Amino acid sequence: MHFATRAIHVHQDSDPLTGALIAPIYQTSTYEQESPGVNLGFDYSRTNNPTRQRLEQVLAGLEGVEHCAVFASGLAAEHAILHACLKPRDQVIVPRDVYGGTYRLLTRVFAGYELTITPVDTSDLTAVEAAISSQTRLVWLESPTNPRLIVSDISAIAALAHASGALVVVDNTFATPVYQQPFSLGADIVVHSVTKYLAGHSDLIQGAALAREAAIFEPIKFLQNAIGAVPAPLDCWLTLRGIKTLELRMQRHAENASRIAGALRTHPAVTQVYYPGFGGMVSFELAGTLQDVTTFVSSRRLFALGESLGGVKSLLCHPARMTHASIPADRRAALGLSETLIRLSPGIEHADDLIADLVEGLNAVRAADRALATA
Numbered sequence: 045m046h047f048a049t050r051a052i053h054v055h056q057d058s059d060p061l062t063g064a065l066i067a068p069i070y071q072t073s074t075y076e077q078e079s080p081g082v083n084l085g086f087d088y089s090r091t092n093n094p095t096r097q098r099l100e101q102v103l104a105g106l107e108g109v110e111h112c113a114v115f116a117s118g119l120a121a122e123h124a125i126l127h128a129c130l131k132p133r134d135q136v137i138v139p140r141d142v143y144g145g146t147y148r149l150l151t152r153v154f155a156g157y158e159l160t161i162t163p164v165d166t167s168d169l170t171a172v173e174a175a176i177s178s179q180t181r182l183v184w185l186e187s188p189t190n191p192r193l194i195v196s197d198i199s200a201i202a203a204l205a206h207a208s209g210a211l212v213v214v215d216n217t218f219a220t221p222v223y224q225q226p227f228s229l230g231a232d233i234v235v236h237s238v239t240k241y242l243a244g245h246s247d248l249i250q251g252a253a254l255a256r257e258a259a260i261f262e263p264i265k266f267l268q269n270a271i272g273a274v275p276a277p278l279d280c281w282l283t284l285r286g287i288k289t290l291e292l293r294m295q296r297h298a299e300n301a302s303r304i305a306g307a308l309r310t311h312p313a314v315t316q317v318y319y320p321g322f323g324g325m326v327s328f329e330l331a332g333t334l335q336d337v338t339t340f341v342s343s344r345r346l347f348a349l350g351e352s353l354g355g356v357k358s359l360l361c362h363p364a365r366m367t368h369a370s371i372p373a374d375r376r377a378a379l380g381l382s383e384t385l386i387r388l389s390p391g392i393e394h395a396d397d398l399i400a401d402l403v404e405g406l407n408a409v410r411a412a413d414r415a416l417a418t419a
């Protein structure tokens with residue numbers, strides 16, 4: 045069955061009690077039991093909830109495995125994965141420009157573990173191979189990366205990691221299962237900030253952790269209940285609703301991103317465009333000053349200035365002062381995150397309108413610089 049059909053039908057049967065075409069929101073904390081321990085499979089909503097369970101089944105189906113646990117945020121899912129997999133003094137390999145929240149978890153929340161964190165350019169297989177050691181427990185991948193959108197060879201890295209007994213985790217937030225199914229490439233664990241494309245409407249925070257094998261998944265599932273960072277039934281239902289249009293939305297996001305990348309490439313106020321050829325994100329270097337960047341990002345009519353990405357409404361951000369501000373400036377420079385890099389998350393509006401909005405801003409930057417040069 046094709047992805048678009050699976051997203052609407054697999055684990056999406058009508059409600060067996062009422063025939064409701066769309067599963068109801070089980071907005072309940074607890075469940076009446078027939079006698080102690082005798083129940084209909086649910087006893088307390090931190091442990092399990094029918095709406096949440098349905099979402100877990102649907103996400104597992106889309107990533108092609110059986111095991112999924114959803115969490116109150118992407119970082120809560122990451123925390124459970126790290127807690128379940130790591131022991132003190134393990135080595136973790138991460139992309140050089142790994143998401144800052146992941147880096148903060150590893151270096152601060154797990155500070156007592158005395159982990160060896162090894163940032164590597166994961167698009168360079170030789171560098172990955174050189175970094176892997178007998179201490180390596182996890183190779184953590186983001187592909188494409190944020191905000192430079194660098195792609196890594198998951199299959200080749202999985203082969204290298206497995207040869208050393210390490211597990212491969214792929215943060216599939218940017219690509220989504222529409223464009224990349226990491227388990228088919230050898231990943232052991234997949235994590236999502238569901239907040240982004242999966243939910244897709246910028247109206248909730250949520251995460252998911254999926255695993256290929258029960259032995260890897262069981263400790264993660266245990267932590268979901270034991271720590272209790274679970275999402276509310278309504279949010280799970282909203283994600284179920286979002287997933288039904290995931291493929292359609294991704295097609296439009298990608299079409300818009302690709303057309304925008306083309307338009308930016310020909311504009312004199314742009315020196316570099318980053319677009320990996322698929323997916324919904326596009327970044328670019330503005331030929332201008334920091335003041336030009338500020339004016340540009342603050343005055344778009346259709347791109348709202350904000351953190352996050354992956355929603356139907358277009359967003360843009362200035363990573364150096366927003367999403368990546370916590371990285372020291374010299375390290376940002378070493379990572380190729382310049383002060384004039386702008387990240388776009390085009391929504392599903394019409395590409396012509398989005399391009400017109402961007403070009404208007406770019407023309408203004410160009411005109412201001414010309415005026416300055418002739419003054």
Ligand SMILES: Cc1ncc(COP(=O)(O)O)c(C=O)c1O
Binds near residue numbers: 118120236352
């Ligand atoms: C690639 C990536 N992974 C994980 C996260 C964390 O997810 P959340 O914000 O849902 O906790 C983010 C958030 O921006 C992200 O961009």
